[in-house]
Amino acid sequence: MENGRDILCITGHSLENIRLDTTASTNTYARRLIEGGFSGEALITADRQTLGRGRCGKSFFSECGGLYMSIIMKPKPDLKDFTLITSAVAVSVADAVKEVSDCKPEIKWVNDIYVENKKVCGILCESVFDPVGRLGAVIVGIGINLGGDDFPDELSEIAGKIDISCGKETLAEKICGYLFPLCDKLPDRGFMDKYRAYSLVLGREIRFSHNGGWISGKAVSIDDNGRLEVLMQDGTTRLLTGGEISLRLR
Numbered sequence: 001m002e003n004g005r006d007i008l009c010i011t012g013h014s015l016e017n018i019r020l021d022t023t024a025s026t027n028t029y030a031r032r033l034i035e036g037g038f039s040g041e042a043l044i045t046a047d048r049q050t051l052g053r054g055r056c057g058k059s060f061f062s063e064c065g066g067l068y069m070s071i072i073m074k075p076k077p078d079l080k081d082f083t084l085i086t087s088a089v090a091v092s093v094a095d096a097v098k099e100v101s102d103c104k105p106e107i108k109w110v111n112d113i114y115v116e117n118k119k120v121c122g123i124l125c126e127s128v129f130d131p132v133g134r135l136g137a138v139i140v141g142i143g144i145n146l147g148g149d150d151f152p153d154e155l156s157e158i159a160g161k162i163d164i165s166c167g168k169e170t171l172a173e174k175i176c177g178y179l180f181p182l183c184d185k186l187p188d189r190g191f192m193d194k195y196r197a198y199s200l201v202l203g204r205e206i207r208f209s210h211n212g213g214w215i216s217g218k219a220v221s222i223d224d225n226g227r228l229e230v231l232m233q234d235g236t237t238r239l240l241t242g243g244e245i246s247l248r249l250r
Contacts, residue, residue: 002018002019002020002021003019003020003021004017004018004019005017005018005019008043008173008176010173010176010177010180011177011180011181011184012180012184013041013180014040014041015040015041015042015043015071015176016038016040016041016042016043017042017043018042018043018044018045019045019046019169020044020045020046020047021046021047021048022046022047022048022049022050023046023048023049023050024049024050024051025049025051025141026044026045026046026049026068026069026070026141027070027124027126027139027141028051029044029046029070030042030044030070030072030139030141031126031128031139033072034072034128034136034137034139038072040072040074041071041072041073041074042070042071042072043069043070043071043172043173043176044069044070044071044072045067045068045069045168045169045172046068046069047068048068049068049143065145065146065147065161066143066144066145066146066161066168067142067143067144067146067168067171067172068142068143068144069141069142069143069172069175070139070140070141070142071139071140071142071175071176071179072137072138072139073085073137073138073139073140073179073180073183074136074137074138075135075137075138075183075186076186081186081187081225082125082127082135082138083110083225083226083241083242084186084187084189084225084226085125085138085140085183085186086110086111086123086125086226087110087111087191087192087195087226088179088182088183088186088191089111089123089125089140089142089179090107090110090111090113090123090195090198091107091178091182091191091194091195091198092175092178092179092182093105093113093121093123093142093144093175094106094107094113094198095178095194096171096174096175096177096178097113097115097120097121097144097162097164097171099174100164100165100166100170100171100174101162101163101164101165102163103115103116103120103162104116105120105121105198106198106199106200107195107198107199107200108200108201108245108247109199109200109201109219109222109228109240109245110226110228110242111123111125113144114160114200114249115160115162116160117249118158118159118160119145119158119159119160120144120145120159120160120161120162121142121143121144121145122142122143123140123141123142123143124140124141125138125139125140125141126138126139126141127139140179142175144162144171145159145160145161145162146161146162146163146164146168147161147163189224189225192222192223192224192226195222195226196221196222199222200247201219201228201245201247202219202220202221202222203218203219203220204218204219204247205217205218205219205247205248206218206219206230206245206246206247207245207246207247208230208240208243208244208245208246209243209244209245214246215232216233217230217231217232217233217238218230218231219245219247220237223239226241227239227240227241228240228245
Protein backbone atom coordinates (compact mmCIF):
# COMPACT_ATOMS: atom_id res chain seq x y z
CA MET A 1 0.00 0.00 0.00
CA GLU A 2 1.34 3.44 -0.92
CA ASN A 3 2.00 5.92 1.85
CA GLY A 4 3.30 8.71 -0.36
CA ARG A 5 4.10 9.77 -3.92
CA ASP A 6 5.79 12.86 -5.32
CA ILE A 7 8.48 13.88 -7.82
CA LEU A 8 12.19 13.62 -7.04
CA CYS A 9 14.64 15.58 -9.22
CA ILE A 10 18.11 14.05 -9.51
CA THR A 11 20.75 15.67 -11.76
CA GLY A 12 18.51 16.25 -14.73
CA HIS A 13 16.21 13.28 -14.09
CA SER A 14 12.63 13.55 -12.88
CA LEU A 15 11.74 10.44 -10.87
CA GLU A 16 8.35 9.31 -9.67
CA ASN A 17 9.06 8.90 -5.94
CA ILE A 18 6.81 6.14 -4.60
CA ARG A 19 6.87 5.18 -0.92
CA LEU A 20 5.26 1.93 0.23
CA ASP A 21 4.46 0.52 3.65
CA THR A 22 4.76 -3.14 2.64
CA THR A 23 5.21 -4.91 -0.67
CA ALA A 24 6.23 -8.38 -1.79
CA SER A 25 9.27 -7.00 -3.62
CA THR A 26 10.10 -3.50 -4.82
CA ASN A 27 11.57 -5.00 -8.01
CA THR A 28 8.33 -6.88 -8.65
CA TYR A 29 6.35 -3.70 -7.98
CA ALA A 30 8.57 -1.82 -10.44
CA ARG A 31 8.12 -4.45 -13.16
CA ARG A 32 4.35 -4.41 -12.75
CA LEU A 33 4.41 -0.63 -12.93
CA ILE A 34 6.19 -0.84 -16.30
CA GLU A 35 3.86 -3.57 -17.53
CA GLY A 36 0.97 -1.28 -16.63
CA GLY A 37 2.25 1.38 -19.02
CA PHE A 38 4.64 3.46 -16.90
CA SER A 39 7.35 4.78 -19.22
CA GLY A 40 9.36 7.11 -17.01
CA GLU A 41 11.95 6.75 -14.26
CA ALA A 42 11.12 6.08 -10.63
CA LEU A 43 12.39 5.49 -7.11
CA ILE A 44 10.33 2.97 -5.14
CA THR A 45 11.01 2.40 -1.45
CA ALA A 46 9.32 0.11 1.07
CA ASP A 47 9.49 -0.20 4.84
CA ARG A 48 9.06 -3.97 4.55
CA GLN A 49 9.25 -6.68 1.90
CA THR A 50 7.58 -10.05 2.31
CA LEU A 51 9.19 -11.77 -0.70
CA GLY A 52 12.48 -9.97 -1.22
CA ARG A 53 14.54 -11.44 -4.06
CA GLY A 54 18.29 -11.78 -4.53
CA ARG A 55 20.53 -12.97 -7.33
CA CYS A 56 20.24 -16.48 -8.76
CA GLY A 57 16.68 -16.88 -7.45
CA LYS A 58 17.68 -16.58 -3.81
CA SER A 59 15.46 -14.90 -1.24
CA PHE A 60 16.58 -11.71 0.54
CA PHE A 61 15.66 -11.23 4.19
CA SER A 62 13.87 -7.89 4.36
CA GLU A 63 11.18 -8.08 7.00
CA CYS A 64 11.73 -4.60 8.46
CA GLY A 65 14.34 -2.16 9.66
CA GLY A 66 16.26 -1.74 6.42
CA LEU A 67 16.22 0.30 3.24
CA TYR A 68 14.49 -1.62 0.47
CA MET A 69 14.35 0.21 -2.83
CA SER A 70 14.15 -0.16 -6.59
CA ILE A 71 15.09 2.36 -9.24
CA ILE A 72 13.58 2.32 -12.72
CA MET A 73 16.17 3.70 -15.12
CA LYS A 74 15.96 4.44 -18.83
CA PRO A 75 19.37 3.48 -20.23
CA LYS A 76 20.82 5.04 -23.35
CA PRO A 77 19.68 3.26 -26.52
CA ASP A 78 23.27 2.43 -27.53
CA LEU A 79 24.14 0.73 -24.23
CA LYS A 80 25.97 -2.46 -25.13
CA ASP A 81 27.25 -3.71 -21.77
CA PHE A 82 24.55 -4.18 -19.15
CA THR A 83 27.15 -5.29 -16.59
CA LEU A 84 28.51 -1.73 -16.46
CA ILE A 85 25.28 -0.65 -14.77
CA THR A 86 25.69 -3.39 -12.17
CA SER A 87 29.20 -2.18 -11.36
CA ALA A 88 28.06 1.45 -11.28
CA VAL A 89 25.31 0.58 -8.79
CA ALA A 90 27.80 -1.11 -6.46
CA VAL A 91 30.10 1.92 -6.53
CA SER A 92 27.16 4.29 -5.95
CA VAL A 93 25.92 2.35 -2.93
CA ALA A 94 29.42 2.12 -1.48
CA ASP A 95 29.94 5.87 -1.95
CA ALA A 96 26.60 6.70 -0.32
CA VAL A 97 27.17 4.35 2.63
CA LYS A 98 30.63 5.82 3.15
CA GLU A 99 29.18 9.34 3.14
CA VAL A 100 26.48 8.74 5.76
CA SER A 101 28.23 6.33 8.13
CA ASP A 102 31.53 5.56 9.79
CA CYS A 103 31.72 2.28 7.88
CA LYS A 104 34.32 1.17 5.38
CA PRO A 105 32.24 -0.52 2.65
CA GLU A 106 33.76 -3.12 0.33
CA ILE A 107 32.41 -4.73 -2.84
CA LYS A 108 32.33 -8.51 -3.08
CA TRP A 109 32.31 -9.23 -6.80
CA VAL A 110 29.93 -8.88 -8.48
CA ASN A 111 27.91 -6.41 -6.43
CA ASP A 112 27.35 -7.34 -2.78
CA ILE A 113 28.38 -4.70 -0.24
CA TYR A 114 30.25 -5.87 2.86
CA VAL A 115 31.30 -4.12 6.05
CA GLU A 116 33.72 -5.84 8.43
CA ASN A 117 33.42 -9.10 6.48
CA LYS A 118 29.62 -9.25 6.72
CA LYS A 119 27.12 -8.62 3.96
CA VAL A 120 25.13 -5.45 4.56
CA CYS A 121 23.63 -4.90 1.11
CA GLY A 122 22.38 -6.98 -1.79
CA ILE A 123 21.85 -5.63 -5.31
CA LEU A 124 19.72 -7.14 -8.06
CA CYS A 125 19.63 -5.53 -11.52
CA GLU A 126 17.01 -6.71 -13.99
CA SER A 127 16.45 -5.70 -17.61
CA VAL A 128 13.07 -5.03 -19.21
CA PHE A 129 12.79 -5.33 -22.99
CA ASP A 130 10.28 -3.68 -25.29
CA PRO A 131 8.13 -5.69 -27.76
CA VAL A 132 10.84 -5.60 -30.46
CA GLY A 133 13.59 -6.83 -28.13
CA ARG A 134 15.31 -3.55 -27.30
CA LEU A 135 16.39 -2.75 -23.74
CA GLY A 136 13.60 -0.48 -22.55
CA ALA A 137 14.35 -0.12 -18.86
CA VAL A 138 16.61 -1.36 -16.09
CA ILE A 139 15.25 -2.11 -12.62
CA VAL A 140 17.88 -1.69 -9.91
CA GLY A 141 16.93 -3.39 -6.65
CA ILE A 142 18.89 -2.51 -3.50
CA GLY A 143 18.43 -3.84 0.02
CA ILE A 144 20.55 -2.40 2.84
CA ASN A 145 20.48 -3.80 6.38
CA LEU A 146 20.07 -1.01 8.91
CA GLY A 147 19.33 -1.19 12.62
CA GLY A 148 16.20 -3.25 13.22
CA ASP A 149 15.05 -6.78 13.88
CA ASP A 150 17.58 -9.54 14.46
CA PHE A 151 18.45 -11.86 11.60
CA PRO A 152 17.35 -15.49 11.51
CA ASP A 153 19.90 -17.87 13.02
CA GLU A 154 21.11 -19.04 9.60
CA LEU A 155 22.07 -15.46 8.66
CA SER A 156 23.48 -14.16 11.94
CA GLU A 157 27.09 -15.15 11.12
CA ILE A 158 27.16 -13.77 7.58
CA ALA A 159 24.83 -10.74 7.54
CA GLY A 160 25.59 -7.39 9.13
CA LYS A 161 23.94 -4.03 9.70
CA ILE A 162 25.06 -0.44 9.52
CA ASP A 163 24.14 2.73 11.38
CA ILE A 164 23.61 5.84 9.27
CA SER A 165 23.59 9.54 10.13
CA CYS A 166 20.48 10.29 8.07
CA GLY A 167 17.04 8.89 7.36
CA LYS A 168 16.38 6.03 4.96
CA GLU A 169 14.79 8.31 2.37
CA THR A 170 17.85 10.55 2.38
CA LEU A 171 20.13 7.54 1.86
CA ALA A 172 17.99 6.40 -1.08
CA GLU A 173 18.23 9.85 -2.64
CA LYS A 174 22.01 9.93 -2.15
CA ILE A 175 22.37 6.58 -3.91
CA CYS A 176 20.38 7.97 -6.84
CA GLY A 177 22.53 11.11 -6.75
CA TYR A 178 25.67 9.04 -7.24
CA LEU A 179 24.18 6.54 -9.69
CA PHE A 180 22.49 8.67 -12.34
CA PRO A 181 25.58 10.77 -13.20
CA LEU A 182 27.61 7.57 -13.64
CA CYS A 183 25.00 5.98 -15.88
CA ASP A 184 24.57 9.17 -17.90
CA LYS A 185 28.23 8.85 -18.89
CA LEU A 186 28.22 5.16 -19.79
CA PRO A 187 30.10 3.59 -21.50
CA ASP A 188 32.75 5.74 -19.78
CA ARG A 189 34.52 3.28 -17.50
CA GLY A 190 36.37 5.76 -15.32
CA PHE A 191 34.44 4.68 -12.23
CA MET A 192 35.93 1.18 -12.49
CA ASP A 193 39.07 2.43 -10.75
CA LYS A 194 36.89 3.16 -7.73
CA TYR A 195 35.18 -0.23 -8.11
CA ARG A 196 38.59 -1.94 -7.91
CA ALA A 197 39.59 0.22 -4.91
CA TYR A 198 36.45 -0.96 -3.07
CA SER A 199 37.07 -4.62 -3.96
CA LEU A 200 36.92 -7.20 -1.19
CA VAL A 201 38.20 -10.04 -3.37
CA LEU A 202 41.35 -8.86 -5.15
CA GLY A 203 44.41 -10.70 -3.92
CA ARG A 204 42.34 -13.35 -2.14
CA GLU A 205 41.85 -17.04 -2.73
CA ILE A 206 38.34 -17.67 -4.00
CA ARG A 207 36.15 -20.51 -5.24
CA PHE A 208 33.76 -20.20 -8.17
CA SER A 209 31.06 -22.51 -9.41
CA HIS A 210 31.58 -24.35 -12.69
CA ASN A 211 29.63 -27.27 -14.17
CA GLY A 212 27.99 -28.06 -10.86
CA GLY A 213 31.22 -28.01 -8.84
CA TRP A 214 33.63 -25.54 -7.28
CA ILE A 215 37.05 -24.50 -8.61
CA SER A 216 39.68 -22.63 -6.60
CA GLY A 217 41.95 -19.81 -7.72
CA LYS A 218 43.24 -16.36 -6.79
CA ALA A 219 41.42 -13.17 -7.78
CA VAL A 220 44.09 -11.02 -9.42
CA SER A 221 42.29 -8.24 -11.33
CA ILE A 222 38.98 -6.79 -12.48
CA ASP A 223 38.94 -5.35 -15.98
CA ASP A 224 37.03 -2.30 -17.21
CA ASN A 225 34.11 -4.52 -18.26
CA GLY A 226 33.71 -5.81 -14.71
CA ARG A 227 35.15 -9.25 -15.47
CA LEU A 228 37.10 -10.96 -12.69
CA GLU A 229 40.46 -12.46 -13.67
CA VAL A 230 41.34 -15.56 -11.67
CA LEU A 231 44.79 -17.15 -11.53
CA MET A 232 44.34 -20.90 -11.49
CA GLN A 233 46.50 -23.36 -9.60
CA ASP A 234 48.05 -24.59 -12.87
CA GLY A 235 49.21 -21.07 -13.78
CA THR A 236 46.50 -20.34 -16.35
CA THR A 237 43.94 -17.56 -15.97
CA ARG A 238 40.18 -17.40 -16.38
CA LEU A 239 37.89 -14.42 -16.86
CA LEU A 240 34.60 -14.66 -14.97
CA THR A 241 31.71 -12.59 -16.28
CA GLY A 242 29.20 -13.49 -13.57
CA GLY A 243 28.05 -16.21 -11.23
CA GLU A 244 28.74 -17.08 -7.63
CA ILE A 245 32.09 -16.91 -5.88
CA SER A 246 32.98 -17.65 -2.28
CA LEU A 247 35.96 -16.65 -0.16
CA ARG A 248 37.06 -17.22 3.39
CA LEU A 249 36.66 -14.01 5.36
CA ARG A 250 37.91 -15.21 8.73
